[in-house]
Amino acid sequence: MHWADVIAKDILEKDKHPIIATGISPTGVIHVGSLREAITGEAVRSAIKDLGGDVRLIYLIDSVDPLRKRYPFLPEEYEDYVGMPIFRIPCPCGKHDNYAHHFVQPFLDALDSLKVNCEIIWTHDLYAQGKFAPMIDLALRKRSQVIEILKEVTGRDLKDDFAPYNPLCENCGRFAQPLHESYEYPHIGYHCTCGHTGTADITKMEGKLVWRLEWPAKWKMFGTSVEPFGKDHAAAGGSYDSGKRIVEEIFDGKAPYPVPYEFVQLKGIGQMHKSTGSPVTGLDAINMTPPEVLNYLFLRVNPQRAIDYDSGMGILDLADEYDRMERLHFEGECTECEENSVRAYCIAQHNALSEEVPQQVPYRHLVNVVQMTDCFEGVMEILGRTENLEDLTKEETLKLRKRVECVKYWLDRFAPEQVKFSVSDGVGPESLSSEEKKYLALVSDALDSVEWESDSISNVVVETAKEAGISTKKGFQTIYKALIGRTSGPRLGTFLADMDRENVLERFRSVSP
RNA sequence: GGGCCUGUAGCUCAGCUAGGUAGAGCGAUCGACUCUUAAUCGAUCGGCCAAGGGUUCGAAUCCCUUCAGGCCCGCCA
Numbered sequence: 001m002h003w004a005d006v007i008a009k010d011i012l013e014k015d016k017h018p019i020i021a022t023g024i025s026p027t028g029v030i031h032v033g034s035l036r037e038a039i040t041g042e043a044v045r046s047a048i049k050d051l052g053g054d055v056r057l058i059y060l061i062d063s064v065d066p067l068r069k070r071y072p073f074l075p076e077e078y079e080d081y082v083g084m085p086i087f088r089i090p091c092p093c094g095k096h097d098n099y100a101h102h103f104v105q106p107f108l109d110a111l112d113s114l115k116v117n118c119e120i121i122w123t124h125d126l127y128a129q130g131k132f133a134p135m136i137d138l139a140l141r142k143r144s145q146v147i148e149i150l151k152e153v154t155g156r157d158l159k160d161d162f163a164p165y166n167p168l169c170e171n172c173g174r175f176a177q178p179l180h181e182s183y184e185y186p187h188i189g190y191h192c193t194c195g196h197t198g199t200a201d202i203t204k205m206e207g208k209l210v211w212r213l214e215w216p217a218k219w220k221m222f223g224t225s226v227e228p229f230g231k232d233h234a235a236a237g238g239s240y241d242s243g244k245r246i247v248e249e250i251f252d253g254k255a256p257y258p259v260p261y262e263f264v265q266l267k268g269i270g271q272m273h274k275s276t277g278s279p280v281t282g283l284d285a286i287n288m289t290p291p292e293v294l295n296y297l298f299l300r301v302n303p304q305r306a307i308d309y310d311s312g313m314g315i316l317d318l319a320d321e322y323d324r325m326e327r328l329h330f331e332g333e334c335t336e337c338e339e340n341s342v343r344a345y346c347i348a349q350h351n352a353l354s355e356e357v358p359q360q361v362p363y364r365h366l367v368n369v370v371q372m373t374d375c376f377e378g379v380m381e382i383l384g385r386t387e388n389l390e391d392l393t394k395e396e397t398l399k400l401r402k403r404v405e406c407v408k409y410w411l412d413r414f415a416p417e418q419v420k421f422s423v424s425d426g427v428g429p430e431s432l433s434s435e436e437k438k439y440l441a442l443v444s445d446a447l448d449s450v451e452w453e454s455d456s457i458s459n460v461v462v463e464t465a466k467e468a469g470i471s472t473k474k475g476f477q478t479i480y481k482a483l484i485g486r487t488s489g490p491r492l493g494t495f496l497a498d499m500d501r502e503n504v505l506e507r508f509r510s511v512s513p
Numbered sequence: 514g515g516g517c518c519u520g521u522a523g524c525u526c527a528g529c530u531a532g533g534u535a536g537a538g539c540g541a542u543c544g545a546c547u548c549u550u551a552a553u554c555g556a557u558c559g560g561c562c563a564a565g566g567g568u569u570c571g572a573a574u575c576c577c578u579u580c581a582g583g584c585c586c587g588c589c590a
Contacts (some may be wrong), residue, residue, distance in 0.1 A: 025589095025590050027590075032574050048556095049584070062590070065589090065590055066589095066590085068589070070589080078544070104514090120533085150588070154586090154587070154588065155514095155515080156587060156588065158588075162588085208590075209587070210589095210590090211588080211590045212588065212590095214590085215590090230585085231518075231584065231585055232584090232586070232590095233517095233586090233590095234516085234517065234584075234585080234586095235515080235517065235584095235585050235586040235587095236515060236516040237515070237516075237586065237587075238516080238586055238587095238590090239586095239590085255520050258519090260517075262517090262518065262583090263517090263583095263585090264547080265583090265585070299526095300526080300527095301525090301527095304517080304518055304519085305518080305519075305526085306518075306519075306583065306584075308525090310525095313551090314525085316551085317525085317538085317539060317555080318525095318540090320539090321525095321538065321539085324538080337552080337575090338527080338536095339527080340524090340526095340527060340528090340538060341537085341538090362552080364551065364552075365552075365564060367551085368551080371559060401555055402573080419551065448586085454553095455548090456550085458548050458549095459548075461548075461549090462547080462548050462549095463548095465548095472547075472549070474549095475549085476548085476549040476550090477549075479549095480549085487549090488549070488550070488551085489543075489549090489550085489551085490551065490552085491549085491550055491552050491553095492520075492548085492549070492550085493548080493552080494543080494553095511583065
């Protein structure tokens with residue numbers, strides 16, 4: 001059984017209306033691992049839905065987290081914003097509401113294209129609405145008990161002035177030290193390092209719980225039943241351990257069913273020439289992996305398994321595997337071994353499987369076609385020469401368009417040289433021997449009348465080589481030279497069949513006068 | 514110091530909470546009228562299931578130990 005189904009079954013036995021929570025702290029550039037969290041949550045949601053459960057997936061954006069330091073990618077003036085909550089810091093590019101919005105937006109776009117079915121919730125709104133107030137109140141009143149728990153769980157010594165809640169200084173906008181003895185619901189005094197002394201209202205957006213308290217507070221607030229989180233939280237004495245005790249002993253709530261997941265590593269840009277490679281960012285992964293395939297990548301293995309994201313040829317294998325699972329699903333026949341992968345394919349569709357086998361265009365083929373034209377219409381035209389695209393649905397067209405974009409992005413930045421070519425790189429007559437020219441002339445004549453289709457083209461190429469008294473290998477190489485200026489390339493039969501016959505013949509004749 | 518995860522075919526992984534003759538894909542090799550390879554179809558090769566011990570009629574699967582690798586935690590979210 002697929003892991004998401006196992007979790008779904010467990011959850012439904014305990015909870016008829018489960019809430020799945022997940023989230024992100026957009027303090028900086030987003031990592032692919034954050035995607036895994038969202039996709040894992042969505043997978044569990046889909047699986048529960050599949051079992052008939054009434055389920056919600058909420059996505060919490062931790063917009064009140066402080067900027068910890070000025071990251072290298074930030075301009076110098078951001079030094080001034082260190083320590084301030086990120087929803088109050090201006091957007092670096094000026095196009096978004098604030099800093100948090102700036103960094104989370106590409107990610108929200110990704111969630112959209114991945115079809116993650118969730119409700120977006122901003123933490124600063126929750127504070128502003130007073131949703132945290134009951135928990136803040138409890139944390140302040142039972143502060144000594146909180147300290148005791150944290151001491152026991154983490155095994156660290158905690159000072160008596162430990163603050164579970166930090167008021168936001170109204171003067172400098174940074175988090176300040178609360179004056180616990182002054183607390184009287186809903187007000188708490190504070191003293192800030194900037195010299196200001198003031199009072200914060202815990203029912204308003206005037207302060208923040210520290211992470212170890214905020215997390216369990218969210219569990220209580222939403223009644224979270226299941227939550228995926230990175231393994232960093234799962235370590236012994238980590239925030240899940242302490243959160244579990246705090247939600248039970250302080251907030252009178254329950255900890256969610258934990259789904260710890262491993263991190264995603266990024267593999268270099270291929271085994272051969274990795275020296276020049278720039279590292280792959282989360283955004284790169286989103287841009288070069290078709291959304292359904294990215295879903296599949298995370299769903300095919302258990303969450304606790306580490307994933308190496310391969311930005312080289314591996315991406316082609318992955319897309320092909322996805323397509324194969326699609327076929328297996330519709331054929332209804334698969335071995336026990338493939339069962340989980342086929343199920344992963346289904347979950348990647350979020351219960352929105354089409355009725356019939358979608359039209360498939362092999363991903364590797366797309367890699368070639370994309371390089372033969374410069375626009376989507378061109379891709380459609382080329383594909384139309386060898387495949388019937390008339391029945392393509394709107395959705396299939398969208399999916400194809402997205403795949404073309406991904407292939408382009410990949411070719412531009414990560415594809416190994418070996419798969420790249422350009423039809424404008426064909427060599428001129430001066431670079432060809434008389435033997436080669438003679439061959440091209442013969443081939444042009446033979447191709448003139450042959451059926452314009454992969455197999456027959458291949459046959460002509462081979463037979464003509466024999467006639468010309470050169471090896472077949474030499475024949476192929478000559479044609480590649482004339483077309484793309486290399487000695488190897490895409491499988492020639494299909495490659496030529498993809499192109500327009502007249503253009504091919506014209507090219508051959510122009511270099512073999 | 515503490516904890517988690519992983520170790521099954523060259524590679525990526527299924528199988529392990531129903532213990533009963535080792536699986537898939539990719540790769541490789543070979544073949545498909547003498548057809549390059551990054552296509553397709555077919556076939557073949559390929560594993561003492563990390564090591565050792567235990568439970569069992571029987572263990573990749575359960576228990577213990579060891580080894581190897583990866584990652585995380587010490588108040589940062």
